[in-house]
Amino acid sequence: MSQVRSFYITNRFFYAAGALVFLFVVGFAVPWIAIIAEVSFYLSLACLVIDTLLLFRVKDGIELERLCTEKFSNGDDNPVRLIVENRYPIALHLQVIDELPEQLQIRGQRFELDLGSGEVKEIDYNVRPLKRGEYSFGFVNVFASTFLGVVRKRYQLGEVQSVAVYPSFIQMRKYELLAISNQLQEFGVKKIRRIGNNMEFEQIKNYVSGDDYRKVNWKATARKGRLMVNQYQDERSQQVYSVIDKGRVMQMPFEGLSLLDYAINSSLVISNIALKKGDKAGIVTFQQKVNSILPASSRNMQLNLILEHLYKQKTGYKETDYSKLYIALKRKVTQRSLVLLYTNFESLSALKRQLPFLRKIRQQHLLVCIFFQNTEIEKVINKKAIDLEEVYTKGIAEQLAFEKKLIVKELQAHGIHTILTPPKELSVNTINKYLELKSRGLI
Amino acid sequence: MKEKKYVIFLIAVVALYVVSEMLKPAKMNWLTTYHEAHSIPFGGIAMHNLMQDIFDQPSPKSEYRTLYELALEESPMGNPLIIADGIGMDGNDFNALMKHIAAGGSALLSARNIQGPLADSLGFNIRVEDEELIYDFRAIQEALTGQIEETITLNLPDDAKREYSFSKVATTSYFSRIEKDNFEVLAVNEDDDPVLIAYKKLSGNLYLSTMPLAFTNYFILAEKTTEFAAAMLSHLPEDEVVFQNEYYQLGRQEAQTPLRVILSNRALRWGFFILLFTVIIFMVFESKRRQRIIPLITPLKNMSIEFVETLGRLYYRQSDHRKLAEKRVNYWKDFVRGHYNLRTDHFDEQFAVDLTNKSGQSRKSINGLLEFIKRVEDGIAINEGELMQIEKQLNAFYGIE
Structure with missing residues (x-):
């Protein structure tokens, strides 16, 4: 029965049938062609039988394994590898259809490959999930056909596999390495001139070019016979809270990923860097009320806790209530902290409604308000308008983009730091801000 | 168990219908x-x-x-x-x-x-x-x-x-x-x-x-x-x-249609049956599943452009050209401040020279632009043609192709 179920037919079969029908129709007019047609019919029938025998005589003729990690990183390309082996005594043509998780909504993915007898090949492809949560891979369907290519045999291989899509830990790693090796400039992270100095002494080290020569330790230099400098410690154990607005305004997607997921990915990156820099990282999420608070800490476990905490986040995209946020921060976060507030304001009036609460939060903490440039609207701005109506549309788009700048000004006027960023560059800009604030000693 | 109930219910309904049809006087x-x-x-x-x-x-x-x-x-x-x-x-x-x-x-x-x-x-x-x-x-x-x-x-x-x-x-x-x-x-x-x-x-x-x-x-x-x-x-x-x-x-009660002709000829009969057979095979085999069903999930949609277009249409209905021109000038000023680091509170000769040097535009086009902006700031009425004209000048200024 399973043999019957795995029996499929190729297009070549239908082309051959079409050709036969054509020959017979011509044979109606020219009798000797009808004879050829009849002979070809029996030949085709023979091909069909031989092909079927070739394919179905061998059991378990194809081996396949799917390799992928247990966790996927949201919004990034995650590699998946299929390893196929042909155990038939003959070369085969394979069509491989992997049953991808339904969240990806990919229907047309097919791989065609030729595989010699006993040959092993690898198929690599990437999966870019856009939502956190449980993803499930099904079987891998392999359709094998021989050189005759009339019949196909389906193998259902591999195994049903579930994968958890986590906030982007790939980005986290990427920026982590860069932050430690001080190569962030390559990714657009600015090197900030140090204005304030921390006087906490750490160690004496060899002078390398670029070190501040005012800090040359002459005594040590004299002893060692080469230039030595004093190194001072960065301020440590400061609290960094990523506060994520899960409300209505964060639902808007850019390149398939919602602003909320951009914010979550970025929180993970910044928390990781903060932990690496010896600070304490914490998470607060809220919408119509404060949903969760993960207190800032610098324990070893903390990064994993943050990852799990962010993985679990669900939202109804309700209207956000900043008063609740203020109260929660007031009660639960007693130490002055860096508060990175991920939210979005589309207009100045939207900001004005929330401004009193933001000012209140600022009194106690160093508040950075992070919101997004609307890159979709910018596309309208950077396009030529053809008729008057389009000129109007463009004018309104410019007005909205301009308003975002006004929002920045308004916030700055109240001593609130801001990051206005395209969603894609959120992580980089947030890291920049964090490093800037730290080196300026504002916290 | 629950499914069984439905099946029994369904059979009962069908049976009831059959009986009622049978009892009805024949038409x-x-x-x-x-x-x-x-x-x-x-x-x-x-x-x-x-x-x-x-x-x-x-x-x-x-x-x-x-x-x-x-x-x-x-x-x-x-x-x-x-x-x-x-x-x-x-x-x-x-x-x-x-x-x-x-x-x-x-x-x-x-x-x-x-x-x-x-x-x-x-x-x-x-x-x-x-x-x-x-x-x-x-x-x-x-x-x-x-x-x-x-x-x-x-x-x-x-x-x-x-x-x-x-x-x-x-x-x-x-x-x-x-x-x-x-x-x-x-x-x-x-x-x-x-x-x-x-x-x-x-x-x-x-x-x-x-x-x-x-x-x-x-x-x-x-x-x-x-x-x-x-x-x-x-x-x-x-x-x-x-x-x-x-x-x-x-009328004629025998087999009608072209089939009569087709079936009477050997070659055509072969062709016809192969065609028929192939169509049946096609329907049977092409309808077989190749992979599991993927339910449709509608992705989130970014409505920003629709939002802007709707707003634009609203303003377009009002057709207050000067108001729109003001908005565009505001954006332009912000652009100049942000990109060229120039003050935009008053446009004098020095400003025109600086802007020309910094933007790399010709002095003539800068002057045209400034003239227009002054008119908007002075509250002089703007007509449709001028609005289209300024669109062209601004595109040239921003370098929009």
Whole structure:
């Protein structure tokens, strides 16, 4: 029965049938062609039988394994590898259809490959999930056909596999390495001139070019016979809270990923860097009320806790209530902290409604308000308008983009730091801000 | 368990429906077919049994071709008996019929209406009354049960007369005019209008009747009218071959369509069956699943552009061009401040020079732009053309291709 179920037919079969029908129709007019047609019919029938025998005589003729990690990183390309082996005594043509998780909504993915007898090949492809949560891979369907290519045999291989899509830990790693090796400039992270100095002494080290020569330790230099400098410690154990607005305004997607997921990915990156820099990282999420608070800490476990905490986040995209946020921060976060507030304001009036609460939060903490440039609207701005109506549309788009700048000004006027960023560059800009604030000693 | 419940419920509903359909009184089918094998009221099975009694041949057959075809393909073709709701022969059929009659053959044509060359050449008209009794099943049923009857008088060869009482359904039409010289009247209705006539001009016999329903099961099986049909039929010579030509009521009953041609040729037959087979294979195999079902999840949609377009349309309706121009100037100023680090509180000569140097635009286009911006700031009205003009200038300034 399973043999019957795995029996499929190729297009070549239908082309051959079409050709036969054509020959017979011509044979109606020219009798000797009808004879050829009849002979070809029996030949085709023979091909069909031989092909079927070739394919179905061998059991378990194809081996396949799917390799992928247990966790996927949201919004990034995650590699998946299929390893196929042909155990038939003959070369085969394979069509491989992997049953991808339904969240990806990919229907047309097919791989065609030729595989010699006993040959092993690898198929690599990437999966870019856009939502956190449980993803499930099904079987891998392999359709094998021989050189005759009339019949196909389906193998259902591999195994049903579930994968958890986590906030982007790939980005986290990427920026982590860069932050430690001080190569962030390559990714657009600015090197900030140090204005304030921390006087906490750490160690004496060899002078390398670029070190501040005012800090040359002459005594040590004299002893060692080469230039030595004093190194001072960065301020440590400061609290960094990523506060994520899960409300209505964060639902808007850019390149398939919602602003909320951009914010979550970025929180993970910044928390990781903060932990690496010896600070304490914490998470607060809220919408119509404060949903969760993960207190800032610098324990070893903390990064994993943050990852799990962010993985679990669900939202109804309700209207956000900043008063609740203020109260929660007031009660639960007693130490002055860096508060990175991920939210979005589309207009100045939207900001004005929330401004009193933001000012209140600022009194106690160093508040950075992070919101997004609307890159979709910018596309309208950077396009030529053809008729008057389009000129109007463009004018309104410019007005909205301009308003975002006004929002920045308004916030700055109240001593609130801001990051206005395209969603894609959120992580980089947030890291920049964090490093800037730290080196300026504002916290 | 729950599924079982639904199945039982479904079976019960289906069973109930079947029983109720079975208990319903069968609906009468009052369609007139005159077909040799139909046992519905207006079918012709009873007449065929009657013909077996009257004529010498064991089983009179039916033909489904035109008289013209029959005359060509069968010779001699036998005496046609044509019973139909309406007969509209064309010239060829008519000629074939007349040839047959002229050669001493006989024919009986019975129809509610006869038109075309037949009526014109032989010289008669038929009038049809109560037309709803032809197609309205309810009216037919009411007329039959209501016993509205009409007496038909049949002239017998020995000048005797016999009367038959028919339901009005069977007597809806009669010959309203006949050429007296050509015809002999064999039966009349209550108003003395002929309902059965014989054409006398040729050596053979052509009988025309306006009462086809007299040949149906309903009236042949009713005792008081059986004889009328028998009397009409008995005008045809009993020792000659008679056939019922059903073409004029039912058309061709054989396999029609091009298939007849295709199936008759070996090569085409092969081709056809291969095609048919392939189509079936195609449907079976192409409908097989290649991978599991992927339910449709609608992705989040970014509505920003729709939002901007809606707002734009609203402003466009108002068409306050100056207000829009102001918005554009605001954005432009912000652009200049952000990109070129210039103050935009007043536009003097120095500003124009700096902007020209920093932006790399020509002095002329910068001056044009500034002139326009001054006009907007001064509150001078702007028209559509100028708005389009500024769009062009700004595109050039921003470098939008």
